[in-house]
Amino acid sequence: EVQLVESGGGLVQPGGSLRVSCAASGFTFSSYWMHWVRQAPGKGLVWVSRINSDGSSTNYADSVKGRFTISRDNAKNTLYLQMNSLRAEDTAVYYCVREPPNSNEYFDYWGQGTLVTVSS
């Protein structure tokens, strides 16, 4: 069974940093492209970032480019999102999401999310 379990969320002050993680199991993690998608309280889904299977290629939404860094450790089956220079508008549930094999267009499995709150 595919499982994606996020952790590391919490309360951080504006301008601060936080790293969230996603532990993957039930599939060959190193073969899949992975994403982070976020959802502000009461708002819609917003794509944040994507990383390819070996970590050599990444993409970012304009709103986080230069502040967030996506990475992965295939030996540990773990996906990361390092978030720096955090702003109030970064407050959201952050979901770890998997692309299916043979397609980079949509997402077939989602974690339950971890809440990041940016506030003083």
Added chain:
Amino acid sequence: SYVLTQPPSVSVAPEQTARITCGGNNIGRKSVHWYQQKPGQAPVLVIYYDSDRPSGIPERFSGSNSGNTATLTISRVEAGDEADYYCQLLDRSSDHWVFGGGTKLTVL
């Protein structure tokens, strides 16, 4: 960047048909995917590549895409279908994955 437009809400009586639209410039030339999100839960894929259903999704869920509008259709709506629904596509011009604003489906 590419914009997807959904109605904020759709209401339907049980056993009736719900249609949720997703508008975009020449969206019919792109592949559209749909997710269902119930309160407090993560999204679940219900339709991919315009009209394909993942295993485990009831046949009552179907999709279409043409011109400037993609549509998610839910037949014989049940109380358990009450949720937020999001359309999504890959904007290849920017290599960004785009979501619509979401539609809240209310079962009367």
